[in-house]
Structure formats: structure tokens, C-alpha cells
Amino acid sequence: MNGVAPAVYIVDDDQAVRESLTLLMETEGLLARAFASAQEFLAAGPETWRGCLVTDIRMGEMSGMELLTRVKQAAPQLPVVMITAYGDVALAVEAMKLGARDFLEKPYSEGDFIAAVRGALDEAADAEARAADRLEMGRRFQTLTSAERRVLVGLLEGKLNKTAAFEMSVSLRTVEALRASVMAKLGADCLSDLVRATMRAGIDKIISGASNETGPSPPR
Known part of the structure; x- marks a missing residue:
């Protein structure tokens, strides 16, 4: 798919969080790309998105919820994991309705984070395989x-x-x-x-x- 390697896109306005999550992903053998803001991630363009997105909910000019909405409009197949220190049931339900795959409340364990990310990556890989299969069968039908x-x-x-x-x-x-x-x-x-x-x-x-x-x- 478009030559872009699958990655874990980490969007958080806290540099320490970005660095720690990037290191954790690299320790797990996963490619990670960090962004300081939702705008920075969106500027990269959906043609570069392959893998999954991990974003904090509370950020500066654009919140994680708004980013989730924008991402699902541009690339609905990209799984999104939401992270927040202000979790509640209503917020989690809203995020899921907007298309989030998972919702993690701080403080979370490394194991929970890794499980959420790997689950999202597996979902992305399955969706990509199904899309390729549909394309091939459509070609055969023609x-x-x-x-x-x-x-x-x-x-x-x-x-x-x-x-x-x-x-x-x-x-x-x-x-x-x-x-x-x-x-x-x-x-x-x-x-x-x-x-x-x-x-x-x-x-x-x-x-x-x-x-x-x-x-x-x-x-x-």
C-alpha cells in the first residue's frame, strides 16, 4: 500500500510523553512517529497514514476528539487509540461513537498500552488485506x-x-x-x-x- 511502512503515530503535546512512548514502541520493534500537535499530524496528509494513531485527548489548539473526527473523515480505516488523564464513561462512549478503537485512562500500564497498539495494528493489517482482496476480486470480475x-x-x-x-x-x-x-x-x-x-x-x-x-x- 503506497510504499509507506506501517507505524504507530503518537500525537501528544507533552514532549516527555512522546519520547517515552516512542522509546517503548521501538523497544517492541515497532516503528513510531511522534507529533507535537494534531495540526502537525494532519499536515502530513492521509496518504502517509498507515498503521495506527495514538493521541491524547487534552491538547492545545485542537483536541484529540477533534483530531479523531478529522482522521475518521479522511482515513476511516486508520485505527485510533485515545489516551486521557480525565477519563469518564461519557467521554469514552463519545470517543467510541466517533470511531476510536480503544480508550486508555492514565495511569495505564505498559502492558495495556502495548496490547492496545498491537490490537490496532492487527486491525489495520486485516483491513488492508481485505481491501487488497476486494481489489483483486474486482479485477477478476472485470x-x-x-x-x-x-x-x-x-x-x-x-x-x-x-x-x-x-x-x-x-x-x-x-x-x-x-x-x-x-x-x-x-x-x-x-x-x-x-x-x-x-x-x-x-x-x-x-x-x-x-x-x-x-x-x-x-x-x-
């Missing part, structure tokens, strides 16, 4: 011909091959060949694999893309 897409929709709707053959005005053997081609192009060995593949590519797009191509109704 290689399907119009006829293959119609057969695919028929499969997803549970139609028999002979029904699809009638609706498309082709032979049963042609439908069987198209079905085999669809399975091969989407990397599916069975129907359940095919369903999972089409869901990753966007099943709504597949159905809507082929639903306009209607044929005669089969005899009852």
Missing part, C-alpha cells in the same frame, strides 16, 4: 464476459443450468462451459468458493450489472 456474468448471476440465484440456457437462448453445453470459465476466472473450486469470491468483489455490483440483461421466461 475479466468476465457479458455471458459469463449472466451465468454467474444465475448461479447466485440458484438457477439450474438448463434454466439459464433457456433464458440465454443457448445450449446446455454452452452454459456448462461458461460456468467452468467463471469458476476458473474467479479462482473458485466449488459453489461456496464462488459465493465468497463474488461477495469480496461486491455482489450487489455483480447482480445489478447483469440484471438488465433479461431474456424470455422459461416455460412452467
Whole structure:
């Protein structure tokens, strides 16, 4: 993804906190980048954000809550861990509603902090893998011909091959060949694999893309 290495972005206006958390992350073998303000982090731009964000809530010109809102608007996939010395239930609930993944109240243990960060990084990696998978399956879907897409929709709707053959005005053997081609192009060995593949590519797009191509109704 864009060549940027995953990192833990630490935003805190307290230099001692930034330095101690950066050292802790480096001790854990994690790349850390520290910022003295929310504005400094935002100025780096979402194209450089990959990993997770750790931010204090109480800061100078822009609070951590405002930063959370801005980040979720620009890069909703970036997990955010909030830290505060003024924690209460209402504040935690608000942060979670705004999209925070975790909420730590000072004083927290190193173990709790590391667990929160690693959980956020795992979530980011999973989201990135799913996005790459969707992109690849979407690319494969684009290689399907119009006829293959119609057969695919028929499969997803549970139609028999002979029904699809009638609706498309082709032979049963042609439908069987198209079905085999669809399975091969989407990397599916069975129907359940095919369903999972089409869901990753966007099943709504597949159905809507082929639903306009209607044929005669089969005899009852």
C-alpha cells in the first residue's frame, strides 16, 4: 500500500510523553512517529497514514476528539487509540461513537498500552488485506464476459443450468462451459468458493450489472 511502512503515530503535546512512548514502541520493534500537535499530524496528509494513531485527548489548539473526527473523515480505516488523564464513561462512549478503537485512562500500564497498539495494528493489517482482496476480486470480475456474468448471476440465484440456457437462448453445453470459465476466472473450486469470491468483489455490483440483461421466461 503506497510504499509507506506501517507505524504507530503518537500525537501528544507533552514532549516527555512522546519520547517515552516512542522509546517503548521501538523497544517492541515497532516503528513510531511522534507529533507535537494534531495540526502537525494532519499536515502530513492521509496518504502517509498507515498503521495506527495514538493521541491524547487534552491538547492545545485542537483536541484529540477533534483530531479523531478529522482522521475518521479522511482515513476511516486508520485505527485510533485515545489516551486521557480525565477519563469518564461519557467521554469514552463519545470517543467510541466517533470511531476510536480503544480508550486508555492514565495511569495505564505498559502492558495495556502495548496490547492496545498491537490490537490496532492487527486491525489495520486485516483491513488492508481485505481491501487488497476486494481489489483483486474486482479485477477478476472485470475479466468476465457479458455471458459469463449472466451465468454467474444465475448461479447466485440458484438457477439450474438448463434454466439459464433457456433464458440465454443457448445450449446446455454452452452454459456448462461458461460456468467452468467463471469458476476458473474467479479462482473458485466449488459453489461456496464462488459465493465468497463474488461477495469480496461486491455482489450487489455483480447482480445489478447483469440484471438488465433479461431474456424470455422459461416455460412452467
